[in-house]
Amino acid sequence: MVNDYKTRKGWGYLKKISQLIVMMLVLSLLIQLPGETKAASKTIVNPNKTYTYTQMGKDITTLKKAYPDLVQVKTIGASEYGRKIYAVGLGKGSTNVFINGSHHAREWLTTSLNMYMIEKYAAAYKGNKKISGYNAKSLLNSSTIWFVPMVNPDGVTLQQQGLKAFPKSTHKAIIKMNNGSKNFKRWKANAKGIDLNRQYKADWGKIKNSPKSPSYKNYKGKAPESAKEVKAVVKFVNQINPEMTVAYHSSGRILYWNYKQSKTNYNRDHVYAKKIGKMTGYSLVYPGKNPSGGGFSDWFISTKKRPSFTPEIGKPAGETNLPVSQFSQIWKENQGVGLYVAQESIKLKDARDKKSAATLKKDSAAKLKTAKKLEKYYYTDIKSTSNLKITDAHQKLYNTVTKDIKALQSKVNKLPSKHTKSIKADITAMKTYTSRSLTFMNAVKYGSTLQTADKAVVKMINDGIVSSKLPDSHKKLNQTITQMQKKVTPLYGKGARTLFTQKYVTPAKRTAEDTKYDVERYNLLVLIEGQVKENKFTDAQKNLNKLPALEKKSIDLKKKNLSKYPTYMKWENNFKVKIAELQKEVTDALTKEEEAAKKAEDQKRMEQEKEKAAKELKEQQAKENEKAKQQVREKQKANQLNNEKNRSSFDQQKPAQPNSKPNSPHNGGTPRQIVNN
Incomplete structure (x- = not known):
């Protein structure tokens, strides 16, 4: 039991x-791994295995498809061996943050961290979740985190795959750079033997302990930014102008955050560094006597005067890559870093934008005062028609204000609208002054064009030019008057509009009115010439008869302004010569037409009389023939009556013979002879 x-x-x-x-x-x-949402979906990035350049490329494509409205991808350059260097943008905001990994070949677990961060932040955005207390959606709507997950694709590939991934012709040189070894697990440099994190322009010339030739580590190159990979990164950073940057390295669980900052910037960056140190548990590295220089963060801090951090992830691993078994802990330590940096970058940019806006406001206010000075050139000092001109001072000031507007607008476009309302109001006011000024100058310029068109018409009259140029010029004058009126309408100030009309429009209209009958006469002249060519002389004469009345109207107008048309009779005389020639031709033609018509009429009358006589003769003959026929008919009728009478008398005198038949052609007898008495 x-x-x-x-x-x-x-x-x-x-x-x-x-x-x-x-x-x-x-x-x-x-x-799940720390930071993942409970509503787990299939993970794209797998950080628990050796993460290759090829796998990274595939995952970037998949992430872009999974989050098309949130993820953008760019190729920012190529490595020394032609591998593409990718940049992945995550977010929709205007504040840029830059995070990178794998400057050093054996530190490729930083690429896994970059890629995993992209995916988890994107998933948190889509699910409206928080990571380490940071709202991914809110932060990524206000910022864009740019990742270059693998700065050194050649070096990573060499460290992971060895010589087989490179042309055979390069093997000997690569082995030499590795001190004769074919084991590349310790490799840090790019595949050309240049340490990319010793390539930046930050006291590059003072870097110590650099090999004299390409090596698996620490060789700084022949010149700063000579490696293609570094050139691509520098160019891209200058393009996106990030507020903060994070350059991930391994190993040691420490944080580099300073490089010869000013005291103000040092204190500022120290606050951020302590926060990141607290999040990650990494120890902060404080300035030493001889900073090494040449690193990405060194360059960014010294050049941009903005914060940059270099976390060394993972426990010390010696001269090789970190084991993937450390990734879970590394992610737990760093999962909030990107969002924290984004949050602080937004604040930094907003503070800087606000400060920039305040400075810009002072500038715009001063420039607005300058712009207001334009007013005197198009309004305040416009007292008479003699003021309607473009002075050098006016043009110079207008050009200055136009440039000021362009410069202010360019700066305003880079700032959030919440900080620029009053600046935009100043720009709008400046544009009003330049617009009014430009309208004035355009009116003056077009006024000169109208005066030229006016003079052209007057000159033709005074020079006696009778040609098609007159109606063409007159038409152009009227068109120019119409356009000038359109230039006058938007002018600022009733006084200015009145003066422009007085100086330009009214005289031109007077000229158009004075010469309209000349144009009408010339057009009639052309019409008459055409009618003469077509032998329409009667129509031509009718139009010739219209000319005297038009001539009188034209001359009356000219006499009212003889100072303007002192030699207008040249045109009149030349016109009369042309008309006289036409009149003679028309008169002669009409005379011939009348004679021909009279002759034709006489001929027609004679033919009609002849036809009438013939008709009367024919009718007389017909009557006579009818009369003769009637007489014959009457005579025949009389003879018939006599014959019948004689026969009747004969029959009465002859005795009857019953058995005998009268001789007739029918009984074989001989017909009787009838004697007509």
């Missing part, structure tokens, strides 16, 4: 232990 009891008790204990193990296994399956 005791043994049975012990057995049962043992089995019960084992059963509980088994249940506990099962529960722990279930929980381990449910628990």
